Amino acid sequence: MNILVFGAGAVGAYFGGRMLEANYSVSFFVREKRAKQLKKEGLKLISPEGEFETKNVTLYTSEKEVKNIDLVILAVKGYHLDSVIPQLKLITEQTGAFVLPLLNGFEHIDKLDQAVGKEKVLGGFAYIFATLNQQGHVVHGGNSSSIKFGSRHESQMDVCNHLNSMNQHVKTNLLLDENIIKEMWRKYLLITTSVA
Numbered sequence: 001m002n003i004l005v006f007g008a009g010a011v012g013a014y015f016g017g018r019m020l021e022a023n024y025s026v027s028f029f030v031r032e033k034r035a036k037q038l039k040k041e042g043l044k045l046i047s048p049e050g051e052f053e054t055k056n057v058t059l060y061t062s063e064k065e066v067k068n069i070d071l072v073i074l075a076v077k078g079y080h081l082d083s084v085i086p087q088l089k090l091i092t093e094q095t096g097a098f099v100l101p102l103l104n105g106f107e108h109i110d111k112l113d114q115a116v117g118k119e120k121v122l123g124g125f126a127y128i129f130a131t132l133n134q135q136g137h138v139v140h141g142g143n144s145s146s147i148k149f150g151s152r153h154e155s156q157m158d159v160c161n162h163l164n165s166m167n168q169h170v171k172t173n174l175l176l177d178e179n180i181i182k183e184m185w186r187k188y189l190l191i192t193t194s195v196a
Contacts (some may be wrong), residue, residue: 001025001162004060004069004097006088008034008043010130011102012075014138015147015172017045017052022169027058029066029091035059037136047130047140050171063087066094071159074101074112075126081108085115092116098159100149102126104187122156123180124149125187146173150180 002025005016012028019026020043030038042055060066072091076084081103092099100122101108112121128145130138151160164176177183 001070001159002068003027003071003073004029004066004091005073005075006084006091007074007076007080008038009075009077010132010138011126011128012073013043013132013136014045014047014128014130014140014145015073015075015102015126017043017054017138018049018145018170018172019166020054020057021045021050021052021171022166024166024170027060027066027069029060029063029072029087032061034136035061041135041137044135044137045140046133046137047145048143049140049145052171063090063094066091069095069097071163072097072099074099074103076103078103078105078108081111085111088112089115092120098122098156100124100147100163102147106184119153119155121152122149122160123152123184125184127187144173146175148175148177148180148183150177150183152180 004027005012006029008028008030016026043057044053126147129142130140167174
């Protein structure tokens with residue numbers, strides 16, 4: 001399975017890096033500034049789950065360049081979603097890829113459903129506390145990390161099962177949940193009550 005991580009901030013770089021570490025086919029779609037930084041500094045994870053560093057990273061800065069992708073892991077901030085949807089839409093049209101968004105809440109789900117089709121948008125979210133340092137390296141501040149994901153349409157079962165099979169090989173948790181919408185609500189309520 002060929003995976004494109006859309007966004008290489010702390011979240012995208014961490015989980016994409018963990019998959020790269022396990023020798024999975026992973027590339028990144030990033031802005032020009034971040035691409036230059038990654039080419040210069042490399043992708044580095046500083047984490048209790050194990051450190052990892054590589055300069056062998058495939059980067060795209062133009063959506064027209066992206067080919068042969070099965071899954072897009074969308075790891076952008078919520079306030080950037082509207083601006084990246086046109087790029088994401090073109091990528092999915094070119095490749096037929098499914099989309100696994102790692103944003104919190106539910107507003108993004110409706111927007112993505114409208115942009116690329118409900119049958120293409122998985123449910124999911126990430127648990128991690130991480131930041132980027134001045135070199136653009138990921139500093140993981142917790143003792144664990146995970147992506148929870150699940151299908152919202154029967155056509156998504158194969159890609160979900162494939163992602164689930166990767167769990168035993170990566171130094172993070174890729175957790176398939178049969179009731180992902182319930183889990184998304186649970187996290188959303190946890191976040192809103194902790195902020196209130």
